[in-house]
Amino acid sequence: MxxxxxxxxxxxxxxxxxxxxxxxxxxxxxxxxxxxxxxxxxxxxxxxxxxxxxxxxxxxxxxxxxxxxxxxxxxxxxxxxxxxxxxxxxxxxxxxxxxxxxxxxxxxxxxxxxxxxxxxxxxxxxxxxxxxxxxxxxxxxxxxxxxxxxxxxxxxxxxxxxxxxxxxxxxxxxxxxxxxxxxxxxxxxxxxxxxxxxxxxxxxxxxxxxxxxxxxSVEQLKRMFSYETYMFRASGGNISPQGIFPDGKVERVGDEWRIYVSLNQSEIYDAVDALRSNGFLLKEIRLQEPDLESIYMRVMKEERSDETASGNGNA
Ligand SMILES: Nc1ncnc2c1ncn2[C@@H]1O[C@H](COP(=O)(O)OP(=O)(O)OP(=O)(O)O)[C@@H](O)[C@H]1O
Ligand SMILES: [Mg+2]
Incomplete structure (x- = not known):
């Protein structure tokens, strides 16, 4: 009721x-x-x-x-x-x-x-x-x-x-x-x-x-907006990983990089190639479960791009 x-x-x-x-x-x-x-x-x-x-x-x-x-x-x-x-x-x-x-x-x-x-x-x-x-x-x-x-x-x-x-x-x-x-x-x-x-x-x-x-529900939203976020753990490298993944989130933990990026299946290979050719040593690739915050960011980002696509966004 x-x-x-x-x-x-x-x-x-x-x-x-x-x-x-x-x-x-x-x-x-x-x-x-x-x-x-x-x-x-x-x-x-x-x-x-x-x-x-x-x-x-x-x-x-x-x-x-x-x-x-x-x-x-x-x-x-x-x-x-x-x-x-x-x-x-x-x-x-x-x-x-x-x-x-x-x-x-x-x-x-x-x-x-x-x-x-x-x-x-x-x-x-x-x-x-x-x-x-x-x-x-x-x-x-x-x-x-x-x-x-x-x-x-x-x-x-x-x-x-x-x-x-x-x-x-x-x-x-x-x-x-x-x-x-x-x-x-x-x-x-x-x-x-x-x-x-x-x-x-x-x-x-x-x-x-x-x-x-x-x-x-949080679960439904996770399914609805499920997209693949991967976490790469890598060390070394001769540039900042941010240069390879401008849309990704990059963190430095000790002497390692943690790189969080949204990728589809085929892009994973390109990502690995790019890391290798820039001198990174890849230690781990992990699929991340989306949390509410990443869903929120995603929904609002789609909203913003809809607004740009439809003019100035004044509904
Ligand atoms: N009494 C008011 N007079 C004029 N404009 C108002 C008034 N109350 C709200 N607004 C406007 O209405 C819109 C929605 O405001 P509202 O307070 O509902 O947002 P909100 O989602 O609660 O935001 P926040 O997360 O900042 O609390 C805003 O543009 C705000 O400036
Ligand atoms: Mg409010």
Missing amino acids: RVVEVENLRKVFGDTVAVDGISFGVGRGEIVALLGPNGAGKTTTIKSILNLIVPDSGRIVVAGRDVRPGDYWLYDFISGVLEGNRNIYWRLTVEQNIRFFAGLNGRKISKREIDGILERFGLGEKRKTEARNLSRGMQQKLAIASVLARKTPILILDEPTLGLDVDTTYQLMEIVRSLREDMGRTIIVSSHNMRFVENTADRVIFINRGKIVAEG
């Missing part, structure tokens, strides 16, 4: 088409990630779902019901943390913030539940600290924790990983996964952190210039 439905959403700001006919549905208990470059339209889509801006056209359905401008009923079902961390109250302590947000739906939160949330977010020691005196990353965690305390079945997180350190990003990954697994919550998340998305999302939606350009 679909708990969120976005149909042909469109939003224009002045002469910027922020969202240009986006449609997707989100099933109950699903984690859907929105991915795309800066300005792609992710936040605008999210704000439209949260009824914080009024779309120019299109339809948003939450829990089977159409969302109209000014509607409030949807906040029983859905809550969100937008980019940045402005939804917390600076002069309230960590614990007071959580109590406040939990109470928004008229719910009284138990001390035990608060302890659970604080522990999960590693904020236990800071429970009596005012939000304004937390570090930026802690404020972000508090914003997410506060929204969790509202216990809505649907949660929207816009760039929750922004500015978090490696450990905290990892913790958040675990939290997001457990929200789905232990509590059956539905989550829509946008993030530029590919590892985070790869490790949490059931489905990924790539957005570019206000349009969906690819969509699927």
